[in-house]
Amino acid sequence: MSSHGFVWRAAGFSLRFRPQALLANLWLLLALVLAAVLSLGLGSHAIAPGTVLAWLSLGDIGWTPSVILGQLRAPRLALAMLSGAMLALAGGLTQHVTRNGLADPSLIGVKAGAALCIVALILAFPAAPLGLRPVIGLAGGLAAGLAVGFLARGTSPLTFVMIGFGLSWCLSSVLVVLLTSADIRSLQRVMLWLAGSLEGADWPGVQLASLILIVASAIILSLARHAELDDIGAEKAATLGVRQAWLRSLCLCAVVLLVAGAVSVVGGLGFVGLIAPHLARLLPRQSLRSRLVSAMLIGALLVLSADLAGAMLFLPIRLPVGIPLAMIGAPMLILLLWLRRNRI
Template sequence: MWFIDTFQPKRLVIRALDERLSIRLGIRALGVLLLLWVLCALLIMLSLSLGSYPLSFEQLSQALFGGASSESVNTIVWSFRFPRVLAAMLVGAMLALSGAALQSATRNPLADPSLVGISQGAGVAVVLATVLWPEGVEAWRAWLALLGALVIAGVIQWLSGSRQGKGSIRFILMGIGVAAFINAITSALMTYGKIDQAMSALAWLSGSINGVDWSDVGLLAVWFAVMLPIVMTVSRAMPTLAMGEATAVGLGVSLIRLRTGLICLAVGLAAVATAVVGPLGFIGLIAPHITRRLCHSGSGLQLLICASVGAVIVALADLLGRTLVDPIQIPAGLMTAMIGVPVFILLLRRGHAAQG
């Protein structure tokens, strides 16, 4: 049974199990989430219909419901465009959640997997395997990326520690320095590796979603389905970090366990997304900022909105990248940077104007 609380007209209250379970949701936040899901559906339809071989609404409907007019239309929709747009949305959602978890753990709005070395750690592991062990990289790419991201995250955590504890600013600065060092190692591997292996690594490093298939979608979907409930469970304690360490400890929160868990979740989400499509910058950075400007709600619903924002950004970036200068395809990683940098600058300027 659910109803709108008359004492709080802007909230939707869901009660169940003889009121032992009670959930309060913001009406505006639910509206924003629904709007984002509608936008995702619209982007899926546009991605399936637009491209070098445009499809009419009738052709698309026939292909989706098993009555394609030709085998080529069926192949275009189901073998190329559908897995591509689904992979883009899953990757965007995972990177957005990774950024939100990292920003909460470090209490720093500038934290992002691509800025603090986590994405670079996943990337250098995959590039190293591509150059030194090309025959086995496809089968072990996701696990190599996860291992590389975990190692780099551990190194950054260790380097950012001091006698006074671990500061968020120190963590960000150490992450930026380690990321620059890893980028140098990656460049060296590509410079002195074989040309075919270097070109394969370069295509992956550009963050291209071109070439993903249903097996990649399955991998992303499984990881997302496993990690989303964990993130939602941990989200109940995330607001306490913003209140300060003393308040969080007073509320019974174990700071070490919570921060370690959030960083592990951020690493896992970013590593798997990076393993499939390569590094995509700025998604984990701007998606939480956009979410906070769209609406304010409970942490769980806020994370769902954040994931939806990330899905929309990457799907839109991939769609623009393959249609703006068709038949040339711009990698999604370049498009996310083109979209993310202006948006981030605008957010910073508005933030400074509000403070002023």
């Protein structure tokens, strides 16, 4: 395994670099930055590259372009990248811990819990400020995550995910009950939100999402080495002093935080958590940590390009990001499942 790369050691720390893996992530990062800059310039209102560069260097470019760039495009694309990265990270970790390539974290009850609470808010208080949604969503998601954790205490990760599915169904049924009495216009509004939409993207949302992503990725990436040991086998890992239960519950908390956070800011965006980690596995062999980083970058790239497609394909109609994502994601997922059918 350590035939490639070199190891850097210092004061009890050791970091193993694999040039190939590092290179792949650098390429991904470059692609992401390019895509971000490109999508700053693209939209229904054409803005010349020169103007974008002037705005980036804090130059004065007039009211219209600066509002479009600063209040509409920039927060939107930042949130697209953040939510993509959050869901991909949660997905990659869940799939690693459960050793099941189909464990989509957004299906294990957390998303349903957050969605149920936010939909109840939308229906009961249509005038409630947007800023309240993340709070309510996080509370609902955490409650659902805790419920799953409680029900699944002492069982295998696989059972944990299955219980998550069950709770998801239960919560969706409650959602259906809520929606049966809803007016058709509210129903469509709720469905729009459930499918995922970046329409409300603003800087406070971006701040919240980045905070959650930074905290969760710090937890996960610092534990990734232990998790990798965990991969070798429970007995061996135990002898190496890995406290599995503790590790797992910490990972669980991070995943719940990520999914609930993503749902609260962009709604029920699907597929990223499944597709991004699988795409990352197509890259050259990597350590868990750098594979998670690749997955995050790929997830960000996916949501960003889906939003761009939604904005540009059917002008002047703008599709909510969930729709192009489903259209891109569905065939891609089936193809990936087929390509990796023996390793899922």
